[in-house]
Every structure is written in structure tokens, then in C-alpha cells.
Amino acid sequence: DAGVIQSPRHEVTEMGQEVTLRCKPISGHNSLFWYRQTMMRGLELLIYFNNNVPIDDSGMPEDRFSAKMPNASFSTLKIQPSEPRDSAVYFCASSGTGTGYNEQFFGPGTRLTVL
Amino acid sequence: AQSVTQPDIHITVSEGASLELRCNYSYGATPYLFWYVQSPGQGLQLLLKYFSGDTLVQGIKGFEAEFKRSQSSFNLRKPSVHWSDAAEYFCAVAHSGTYKYIFGTGTRLKVLA
Numbered sequence: 001d002a003g004v005i006q007s008p009r010h011e012v013t014e015m016g017q018e019v020t021l022r023c024k025p026i027s028g029h030n031s032l033f034w035y036r037q038t039m040m041r042g043l044e045l046l047i048y049f050n051n052n053v054p055i056d057d058s059g060m061p062e063d064r065f066s067a068k069m070p071n072a073s074f075s076t077l078k079i080q081p082s083e084p085r086d087s088a089v090y091f092c093a094s095s096g097t098g099t100g101y102n103e104q105f106f107g108p109g110t111r112l113t114v115l
Numbered sequence: 116a117q118s119v120t121q122p123d124i125h126i127t128v129s130e131g132a133s134l135e136l137r138c139n140y141s142y143g144a145t146p147y148l149f150w151y152v153q154s155p156g157q158g159l160q161l162l163l164k165y166f167s168g169d170t171l172v173q174g175i176k177g178f179e180a181e182f183k184r185s186q187s188s189f190n191l192r193k194p195s196v197h198w199s200d201a202a203e204y205f206c207a208v209a210h211s212g213t214y215k216y217i218f219g220t221g222t223r224l225k226v227l228a
Contacts (some may be wrong), residue, residue, distance in 0.1 A: 004158075031214055043205070050214070091158060095160040095214065103149075104216065106158040 004107035006092050012113045018080040021110045024073055025094030029090055033104060034077050035091040043091075049075065082114045117142050119208050121219035128196050129227045135224050136191040138206030139193040147209040149216070150180055156204045162204075165189065176209070202227045 005024040013019055016020045025032050034046040049069045057067070064083070069075040079086055089111050093104040118141045128134055140146060147166050151159040163174025170182040180191045187205060206219040 033214070042220045045215065048214055056215070093159075103161060103164060106151075106160070108156075108158045 003093055004094050004105055006090075006107040006109060006110050008014070009108060010111050010113075012115065013082055015083055016081045016114050017114075018078065019086075019112060019114075021025060021077040021080045021090050021092075023075045023077070023092030023107060024090070026096070026105055027073065029094035029096035029105075030072070031095040031104075032075050033095070033112040034068070034075070034092065035106075037089045037091060038087075046077070046090075072076070079112075082112075082115045087112055088112050116140070116212070117208065117217050119217050119219040120156055120227075121204075121206055121222050123222045124220070125223050125225065127225040127227060128186045130198050132194045133194050133198045134191075134200070134224070136224070138189045138191065138219060139187050139205075140208045140217075141187065142208055142210075144210065145184075148180075148182060149207040150174065150178070150189075150191050151207065152176075152202050152221050153205065154193065155223075159205065162191070196224075196226055198226045198228060199222060 002017050007022045015113045032049040036044050036046055046059045048055050052069045065079055067077045080093050089109045090108045093106045095104045120139045122137050132224045149164045150162040151161050153159050161178055162178050163172050165182045167174050173179050178193050180189055181190050203223045205221045207216040209216050
């Protein structure tokens, strides 16, 4: 398997623009997670999907952030409008019942810079 | 509240020296424990995990970790460090049957040639 795939790997945008990050989980995994990593706050869970349904979005910082999972093989995280404080590395991770014990597999991340 | 503490933000060791990275957790039940490694510009890779059984667990790349319930610790060790081990290391804890990881703040390892 190719692992968790994220695109783009790098994104530079200007304040106020819409940003869309994409994730393809490992085939057969039924749980998907979006994380944000910053120097100040470390790794934060933004949202968790199970069987394509958002279960916990308590980590989504504000209404400017939204996430969708239209099917088992694709998810998006959208920021609209973006702000400089959104600059971070965003990771997608997936997990499945076959993996046992909640093991999460992480993608390579998207480094977002908002100018 | 559940928490994970990695008391060392930075550690520097010489190549060939032994390594121990500390991790302490605060948790009411027997946790699921993980160590991940993040190389520069990369995602997190699982090194090892503990769920139950033998308290000394072996992982990839020659790493091992020991679960000590009495000390609420899950320290990561390697007998001889290689320059390629330079990276950031994260300890995480999860409640059995749930999805939510609590990550530590990470320890950045530097290896001197």
C-alpha cells in the first residue's frame, strides 16, 4: 500500500484566500484524523471521522475551518478565509479495525504558509 | 485529565552512545502507549507500541521501550545511536477502545559525529 497520501505537500497563499488540503487514507481504514502541528502548540487533533462521519470536531479552531469526507477514500480540510496564524503543518492519519489497538498511520503532511 | 510529559525538549548524544528518551503519562487505566519518530519534513512513523503483556517492547530501527506502571513511564531506549536517528520523537497515549491520542510535546534528538 502507498500509505496515507496528502496533497499538496506545500502550499503558500495570501491572507484571505481559500485553502483546501486533501487526504487519501490507506485502503480499508475506516477512521481518519486531521492534525495540526505548530511549534507553539505541538500536535493537535482537529477532527476525527469514522466510517466517513465526523465524530469529534472539537479541535477545529473556528468556523473558518471545515472538513469533509465524501467517501472512504478521500477527505478535505478547508480554511476560508485563511489567516497568517493558520500557518502550520497539517497531517492526515488513518486507522482501521484491522490494525488493532488504534494504531494510526500518518501521511507526510502539508506545510501551509499564509502570508 | 490525561496527559503525556516528555521532560526533555532537546537531547544531544554522540554517535555510538546509548540513548534514553523519557515519557511519563497521567492516566486512570492501563493505557495504550506509542512512540513515533518524525524526521525533518516527514510525517510521523510508528517506532513501537505497548498494549499489554511483556513490559519491554521491541520496535523498529533497534529501539525498545519499557512500560513501568509504578512510575507511569514508557521510556524509549537504544543501545547505540546512529547519525540517522537524529529526529524528533513523540510519545503518545490512548485509551483502549478509543481513537484519541494524547501526544507529548516531543524530544528533538541531535547526534554528534
